[in-house]
Amino acid sequence: MLSIRNLHANIDGKEILRGINLDIKAGEVHAIMGPNGSGKSTLSAVIAGREDYEVTEGEIEFMGKNLMDFSPEERAGEGIFLSFQYPIEIPGLTTTNFIKTAVNEIRKYRGQEPMDAVQFLKKMKEKMTLVNIDQSLLSRSLNEGFSGGEKKRNEIFQMAMLEPRLAILDETDSGLDIDAIRIVANGVNKLRTKDNAVLLVTHYQRLLDYIIPDFVHVLYKGRIVKSGTKELAYELEEKGYDFIKAEVEQGA
């Protein structure tokens, strides 16, 4: 589904990603872990098409298409979804209106008719139950005054509504207590199918107790330096990132 080859990316002339290789197949859950500043959020943003980053080398292929020529909205249309580490507050725009626009813009991209109000409300109701989000939250301005947990739940709700092929969850657990993590993880698990895939980006292992990854990759200084199964996450939790750093330095 997703194939990243030798990806290099800069911001303001500083190289953050220095040769990433990653393959994700339908039905898989991958976790990217790594210390602060290793490039985790950059990788998420570059896949989603953020224009602040300059891709200097390498390529990203998604469903057989070269993503580098696609704008962020086209990538969403192709089925990529990024759950933000810090979801943006937009006063004056209701969550419902926002999602309705997003759903119909994506349908337009795919050459489908817009959803009518009845269909849309039906779908909203269904997905609201799925991710356990309240109607009152959705009639308010987008994320404005939401708690950390509400913002993340809203991200997962948007994911449920947009039904992406690949969902990238950027530090979805940061700032959440254990109950909130459970609710969010539960939502993600319910949305998993054999046709979609999840890329979890996280600093801590704890989210991986709730969303079990098939593969764990360690990102350090802009490269994936180690890959393994979920046991690797436990090892990291136990030993900290220092042992990875030591391994890398030794290897170098």
Add this chain to the structure above:
Amino acid sequence: MNTIDLIKEKYQQSQSNNGSSLLTSLEQDAFQTFTTVGIPTVKHEEWKYTRISGVFNKEYAFNPESLPGNVTASDLDPVRLPGHAEANELVFINGLYAPSLSTLRSSSLTVLSLEEATKGEFRDTVLQQLGQSSRYIKDGLNALNTAFAAEGVFIHVKKGKIVEHPVYIYQVSDARSANILAQPRTLIHVSENAQVIFAETYATLGLQESFTNQVTEVVVEQAAVVEYYKIQNDTAVCSQVGTTHIRQVGKSLVNTVTVSLNGAVVRNNLNIAMEAEHSESHFYGLYFLKGDTLVDNHTVVDNVKPHCESNELYKGVIDDNGTAIFNGKIFVQKDAQKTNAFQSNKNILLSDNATVNTKPQLEIFADDVKCSHGCTVGQLDEEAFFYLRSRGISEKAAKSLLVHAFAIDILEHIKPEPIRQYVDQLISERLEFNFE
């Protein structure tokens, strides 16, 4: 003929036609001021960013010469505001009130020419209140309008009455065969315990240019409630300078919303004189500019008496080569203790050539007050923009959603549903995106 010479000629004519009027001395003093002070230039502090003198370099037909008659009721159909079938409609053609095109549905509303109003029960009100705006606006344009004041209109709202039908005011320039210089003049008296809603809009018929130099004075008595909405969406070759001067002479509530969407040069002076204790006023503005449009909002809140509260919020979105000016002054006079006065101006620039000049000012002479003022100028939030696009929303739609979200807290202060929807529609059209 040069416009200034034309004005002088018309003034002489109108003076000899009027004979002995109670308004003559007011007009003569004003004309004297006009000839002394002249048209404001950019050297005038209050006109620093707004060049109006160019408007006078063109030839115009001046209002009395093109009397209503050429404009038919059907010409007005595109001008009428939604909900007009349930509204009082006051039509001004080239600055002059046109009774034959107007519809009065509310018996609590009286409309007379100012000249006529000086001859009956409203005599004292007119003589006391007419021309009060010149205390705040001392420039030649206000004086020029006052020099022809007798041609204006007096609107009276009866004591203790709620005017159930809103009052729609259409300022129409018939520029189908010539450039029009129009000078509407209105004195509105809202009596004790009365409630009334005004919505005013501007339209130029035809392809020629128009310049409207307007003065509206509003006197609000004890326990009265007034809402005043102004929608400026005339063609891009039409200019206007308008003063709305509101005196709260009794404890009262005033809400105004000024929406400016199109025009060449548009200057709005809005003065609120809070002359009675415990008065409250809220005034909002939204300007959304494209092309070469210049919109200048000059507001003054004068807190004269204690325990008053005012809220002011003006928001602007400026695209293309548009220019916006905001100048807001709050005065808190020595006796006006316990005043709460808030003012804010927020701007978004959508293009590299868009300009905004904003100047919030506070002058406080009392010592126990709560006041705040501030302004912001920025661009659309990049983070928010990417957030929307990452959800599949195109650049154009994302921009529209963000601009609309920015404007909405002004729109929600337009209380009459049909007017709010109408303005919302105009903004959606401007954004070329339908939110459903």
